Amino acid sequence: MVLKKNIPISDNSSTSIKDIQKRIKSLEKEKQKQSSGEKTYTMSDQNKALRKLGKEIIKEMPRVDYEKLSSKSGTLHFARLLGLDSKRTTRTKYENGERVYNSGNIGSPKPIGVTLCSDEDITVPVIDVTINKDTGISIEEELSYKEEKAGVEFHLTLYEFMFLMLKDEYAGYLRLGEDNYGVHMELKTTKFIDVDKDGNIELKFIEDENGSKRVLLPTPTIKFSKGSVRAGTVGIDELGLDGLWRIRQGYEKFTDLVINKKNVLRKIKSGKAQTEKVDSKENA
Incomplete structure (x- = not known):
């Protein structure tokens, strides 16, 4: 996502000082990653296309619609x-x-x-x-x-x-x-x-x-x-004490996402993930 204040509404808009400072910080961060041996990744074709489309839509927006962006x-x-x-x-x-x-x-x-x-x-x-x-x-x-x-x-x-x-x-x-x-x-x-x-x-x-x-x-x-x-x-x-995972009170909306799989019940112990056999398979 690109915050609307960082996108010019017309091609004639000048680049702000904040945009320049932001770009400099981005380049410095990139250099730090490279010097530390951390891998960097280029933007995918999908993200490039979406970003381009988004900027084009925003530039063509009537002022009244543009002002609605992020207004709430x-x-x-x-x-x-x-x-x-x-x-x-x-x-x-x-x-x-x-x-x-x-x-x-x-x-x-x-x-x-x-x-x-x-x-x-x-x-x-x-x-x-x-x-x-x-x-x-x-x-x-x-x-x-x-x-x-x-x-x-x-x-x-x-x-x-x-x-x-x-x-x-x-x-x-x-x-x-x-x-x-x-x-x-x-x-x-x-x-x-x-x-x-x-x-x-x-x-x-x-x-x-x-x-x-x-x-x-x-x-x-x-x-x-x-x-x-x-x-x-x-x-x-x-x-639970029966070895099954259950949704906490107040979050019942998400009950169907908790599934106890037979023979592969994850438990947290001593900072490591372990498995423990259970005799049943049910939604908590």
Whole structure:
């Protein structure tokens, strides 16, 4: 996502001092990575095409529509990132120029949703929690909306959050503390779209058993302006005395995402992931 204040509304707009300083910092950071032996990655063709399209759309926008972009980002507050302790991520970092997995740590709860709070009544997307990048989605049949009251926290899956952030009034950004743009959404688009030799974008589809087309979904990620997103992930499931994982009270919306697999139940012990046999397979 590109914050609208960093995109000129016309080709005649001059580059600001902030843009130049930002570019210098980016180059310095790139040099530091190279000198430390850390690998750097170029932008994918999909991201290049999407960025180009986004800038073109913004430049052609009427002023009244342009002013709507991110106009309500400051009214939507990020509270916490929700994750599953039963499905922890594999954390990696560079040590002596080499990528090391876990580095002695178990990893963080796998992000599956967010808790937000709005200063005003808000209409939010509703999507089945089991829909993901592999299942795809039928927009007409599987995307609906509901109202949330001002000042009351509510939970969204990452894909519900994605569709909310795509609205012009947020344009990918929301508030964290006193920063109106403290949190933003990014999308991993490699498997979501195709780009031809002329840079034209096409959505990818899959067909279900009935022959109906389902749009493939990008993978949404949440980025903070400062700090690590994974450091603040809150685990919303817990391991019961019977050896089965269950959703904590207040997060029942995500129940179907907790699956106890026979013979492969993950437990956290002494900082390491272990497995333990169980006699049953059930949704917590």
